Amino acid sequence: MIRNLTLLATAGILAGGIAAAAASDDPIADRQMMMKNTGAAIGTLAKMAKGEMEFDATAANLAVRTMNNAAIGFVHLFPEDSMEGGDTEAGPKIWEDMAGFVEKARAMETVTADAIAFPAESLDDVKEQLGKIGGTCKACHDDYRVKKS
Numbered sequence: 236m237i238r239n240l241t242l243l244a245t246a247g248i249l250a251g252g253i254a255a256a257a258a259s260d261d262p263i264a265d266r267q268m269m270m271k272n273t274g275a276a277i278g279t280l281a282k283m284a285k286g287e288m289e290f291d292a293t294a295a296n297l298a299v300r301t302m303n304n305a306a307i308g309f310v311h312l313f314p315e316d317s318m319e320g321g322d323t324e325a326g327p328k329i330w331e332d333m334a335g336f337v338e339k340a341r342a343m344e345t346v347t348a349d350a351i352a353f354p355a356e357s358l359d360d361v362k363e364q365l366g367k368i369g370g371t372c373k374a375c376h377d378d379y380r381v382k383k384s
């Protein structure tokens with residue numbers, strides 16, 4: 236597991252800048268911002284899938300790259316002292332089972348990396364990516380996020 240974490244950290248550095256987040260002054264705000272960006276990014280794919288936005292290969296590609304960056308950096312923003320505060324919706328299970336949490340993030344990292352390697356060339360591709368990526372969001376949220384509203 237330690238090896239996996241090291242690999243993740245290395246990938247974060249390669250992805251550019253996100254590793255700095257490990258020493259964040261406000262990890263709760265930073266991880267929430269990362270998830271907000273992730274929500275906006277998947278929203279772009281969802282709008283295309285629903286026909287509310289025209290298929291745009293560049294926008295789709297940017298969206299999956301945003302999500303891939305988040306998948307890599309996110310897990311570094313959960314120090315022990317950030318379990319509470321800032322209206323966090325992070326569930327206690329994150330700290331009870333960090334390895335399981337990291338696995339969920341890796342699933343999101345894998346499907347978004349696939350989407351970068353094989354960029355969407357059609358609306359059908361976008362729909363397929365949306366399904367695969369969306370499944371990894373839910374898989375983590377079900378266990379590790381406690382919705383407050």
Ligand code: HEC
Pocket residue numbers: 263266267268270271273274277302322323324325326336337339340343368369371372373375376379380
């Ligand atoms: C590895 C686990 C994990 C994965 C994967 C994940 N999330 Fe999250 N998400 C969380 C946690 C934990 C929070 C709560 C963070 C907090 O409040 O401190 C959250 C919060 C959010 C929020 C609320 C942000 C805010 O504060 O306004 C949105 C939106 C969101 N996630 C969207 C997504 C989408 C879309 C995906 C998939 C593309 C995704 N998440 C994948 C764990 C995950």
